[in-house]
Amino acid sequence: MSVRVGGNQMPDEDLTEIKFRLFDGSDIGPMQCSATSTVASIKSRILAEWPKDKKITPKVASDIKLVSAGKILENCKTIAQYRTPFGELPGGIITMHVVVQPSLAKSKTEKSVVEAPKKGSKAPVAVKKKQEKVVNPLFEKRSKQFGIGGALPPKRDLHRFVKWPKVVRIQRQRRILKQRLKVPPAINQFTRTLDKNLATSLFKMLLKYRPEDRAAKKERLQRAQAESEGKTVESKKPIVVKYGLNHVTYLIEQNKAQLVVIAHDVDPIELVVWLPALCRKMEIPYCIVKERHVWGQLSTRKLLQCCA
Template sequence: MVRITPQQTDRTSSNEGRPEYHGGTTSSYFQTASLVIFSLERWSLLSPASTLTQASVIALPSPSTAFHTQAKVPATKREKATFTPITKKAANKRKQAKAPSQPPASSSKWSEYARLQKLTHLQQPTLASSQDQEELNNPLARGLTKRLLVFGNMYRPESRAQKKQRLSDAAARSQTQEAENNGIQGSKKLYILKFGANHVAALAEARKAKLVVIAADATPPEAVAWIPIICRKRDVPYAIIHGQARLGTLVNKRTAGAVAFMDIRPEDMEEFNSLVTAIKAHHVEQINQQRKKWPSYSDLLTRSLLDL
C-alpha cells in the first residue's frame, strides 16, 4: 500500500496551525488520493493466476471521454409572452422624403367662384354704377313679392314625370274617344312661365310677355341689367325682386335671372290685373322718380375723364 502524505513545509501561512500544501489546493489533493486508492483496490480483487486479456478487462471510460460522449438534452426555447399595447407608436415621418399632405393657405389654389366672390367684394364699392345697375338695387316690396311668388307658383312648368303622365293620358283618351275633327284631337294649351334672359327679352321685344320678373342678385348684374330698358321701350310691366334662387324655384331650376308671364288662365285674369296695377303704382313709378337722381352714362364718362 502506498501512502501519500502531504509535504509539510517549514513555513506556515499567515493562519497559524494550518500547513501549506504545494501542487494544488486541499480539494484537488483529496481527489487525487481517492482515485489512487480506488484503482489499487480494484486490481487487488483480480487473482494472480488469471491471465489478463483484452476481453476480460473492462475498459473504463476516462472522465473527459465520458463527458463528451454523454447524450445532450436539447434545450427548450421559452415562448415569448404576447403583449398588445393600447396605443401604437407613431412612425417617424421626419426621415421620409415626402411632401406635406396639405399645402399652406398662402400657396393653396382657391376655386373659381371663391376668387370671383372675393374680387366682386373688393372692387364693387370702387366702381361707379350706372342707372341700370342702380335700378337693380331697388327691389319690390316684401308684400308684393310674396303675392307675386304665390301667383307664379300656379304657373310652374311641369316636371318630366308630369309630362310623361300627361302624354300617356292623352294617348289613352285618343284611343277610347273619337276625335272631333277627322280623328285628330287638339292638344291642351299649357299655361307656364318662360325663363331665360334672352328668351324673356325676345318675348318683351315682341310684346308677348304680360309681366317680366327680374332677379336683383343675378351674377353678373350686366346679364339682366339691359332687360328693363326693353320693357320700358315696349311698355311691358316688369318687377325686380331679390333672390334668383326663388325665381329658379318657380321654373324647377336652381337659379333664374328672369322669368315672364305669357299666357294667363281666364279664371286668374282678375287677380293678375290687380297684381300688375299694384306693381306699376308702387314700383315702376317710384323707380322713374329716383332715376332722375342717378348718374347717367354721360356723367360717368365725365367723371372718369376728370379722374384721369
C-alpha cells in the first residue's frame, strides 16, 4: 500500500492515495480513500476492480486478505488506525506494501458447520464430480451381446423362461454363421434377389400362365379324343408354367425354357446351387426371388424350388 502525503498538506487531511499490490506482483489502483474508511469497505472496492485476466479470482470480499508490515488487517479497523503518524514520515512520504491473497482453501483451524436436517426432510446428498475419461479413438467400445454366438449370459433363475422353437434357433444360428464365415460366391448370389415391385409384377405375369386344373384338363382330353375319332375340333395344348426340379432342368438342357425363376431359401441349398450356372451356360435368363409361399398359387404344390 503506497501512501502519498504531500509536503504542504496538513496532518489531518481526510483523503489518502493507496495502491494495492497483488499476489503475482501486479498493482491495483491507486485509490482515493478517506482516513475513516474501514478495511471491509476497501476489500469491496478491490473486488469490484479485480482484473478479469487473472487465473485466481475471489468470489466474495471475505476471500481477500490485506497484509501490511507482516500483519493481517482486521475488517473493523480503519485506515487511520494503521497509518503511520505524519510526524514520523521520512521526508513527508511513506510507502507500505499490501499483498492481496484470495483464501481459496479453508484453514485447518476453521471447522465446517453442518446444519442438522429438519424432521421429515431428506438429508442432503453429496454430489460427486464426474471425472472425464480419456477415450482413445482407435479402440471402439463394444457392448456385450448375449444372443446366439455372443457372450455367455450371467447365471439366473430360468424357472419362468420358455425356449424358442427349434426352427427359430436354427434360423438365427444360420444367420450368425453366414455373417462370420466366408460365403462362397455360388451361395452368396442367392442374397441378390428381385425387389418387391419387380417380384410383384413377375408373379402377376406368371398367374396368367398357371397350370390348368382338373376340369380344364378333362375338357381338353375330351376334345383330343373327339379329334382322334375324326371330328374336327381345334385343341391346342396351352402354354403354362412348368415346375419340378428335374423337369425344369430338362427344359433348360433342351433350350426350351424362356425364363427360370429360382427360390432364394431352398434347404439344402445344394439342390439349386448349380442351376444359375447352367442357365448362364445355356444363355437362358433367370432370376432369384423371395416369397416362395406365393408360388403355391402357380401350381398344385405349397412350395417350389424353381419354375420355368
